[in-house]
Amino acid sequence: MAFSRKDFENGAALAEGLAARVATALSDAIAARGSASIAVSGGSTPKAFFKVLSGKDIAWDKVTITLVDERFVPADNARSNHKLANEFLLIGKTAAATFVPLYHAADTAEAAAEIATRETAGFSNPFDVAILGMGNDGHTASFFPGGNHLVEALDASRPRGILTMEADGAGEPRLTFSFSALQDARLLALHIEGAEKASVLEKALGGTDEAEMPIRAVLNRAMSPVEIYWAP
Numbered sequence: 001m002a003f004s005r006k007d008f009e010n011g012a013a014l015a016e017g018l019a020a021r022v023a024t025a026l027s028d029a030i031a032a033r034g035s036a037s038i039a040v041s042g043g044s045t046p047k048a049f050f051k052v053l054s055g056k057d058i059a060w061d062k063v064t065i066t067l068v069d070e071r072f073v074p075a076d077n078a079r080s081n082h083k084l085a086n087e088f089l090l091i092g093k094t095a096a097a098t099f100v101p102l103y104h105a106a107d108t109a110e111a112a113a114e115i116a117t118r119e120t121a122g123f124s125n126p127f128d129v130a131i132l133g134m135g136n137d138g139h140t141a142s143f144f145p146g147g148n149h150l151v152e153a154l155d156a157s158r159p160r161g162i163l164t165m166e167a168d169g170a171g172e173p174r175l176t177f178s179f180s181a182l183q184d185a186r187l188l189a190l191h192i193e194g195a196e197k198a199s200v201l202e203k204a205l206g207g208t209d210e211a212e213m214p215i216r217a218v219l220n221r222a223m224s225p226v227e228i229y230w231a232p
């Protein structure tokens with residue numbers, strides 16, 4: 001288990017701190033390899049972080065952005081993570097980046113996952129940056145407790161790519177990067193806010209049952225150290 005935790009006074013300070021860390025990681029990647037890749041989470045937590053990151057003065061035209069996970073819904077759906085990215089991240093300077101969605105208007109989520117796996121293969125090995133979130137049920141990405149493909153999704157030996165996931169707590173069918181594709185990101189961060197998420201994190205750190213709390217896979221056996229960013 002390798003992790004560090006940075007606590008901030010409030011969400012605004014966290015957004016500044018995490019955006020500065022990510023901007024430096026992306027700039028370092030561009031300097032070293034000529035391009036950079038980042039996978040970001042959706043949900044309600046990342047909005048302030050996205051806004052600060054979108055103002056960072058880096059070579060966004062050399063950056064590819066995708067999502068850690070997505071609902072099987074089009075980008076105009078209120079629950080789409082792509083819509084969240086459009087509104088809070090792909091604005092300002094970040095608009096020069098290339099965005100690669102996970103959702104595709106295929107007949108099935110499985111068909112969309114195959115397309116997304118093909119379209120992300122060129123820049124996800126490994127990601128320069130992956131920013132994970134965590135739900136109060138201990139899910140991260142779309143690794144949900146009770147998920148129909150949870151075992152495959154958490155299998156580190158599985159080829160990196162996108163899987164589908166259905167679970168009682170997930171709402172729509174989901175598309176998610178595999179654990180294998182996220183766990184070796186050069187910068188692997190977990191962004192959580194609020195007292196409840198702090199308690200969920202403590203519980204996760206106190207056990208090993210990944211079926212109960214899939215975030216434990218990341219905390220316990222990711223290849224990269226996990227940098228935890230928290231604010232009340």
Ligand SMILES: O=C1O[C@H](COP(=O)(O)O)[C@@H](O)[C@H](O)[C@H]1O
Nearest residue numbers: 041042043044045069133134135
């Ligand atoms: O379903 C999702 O939820 C998690 C956590 O979201 P939050 O609203 O509690 O911040 C998120 O990390 C994931 O990307 C999203 O699809």
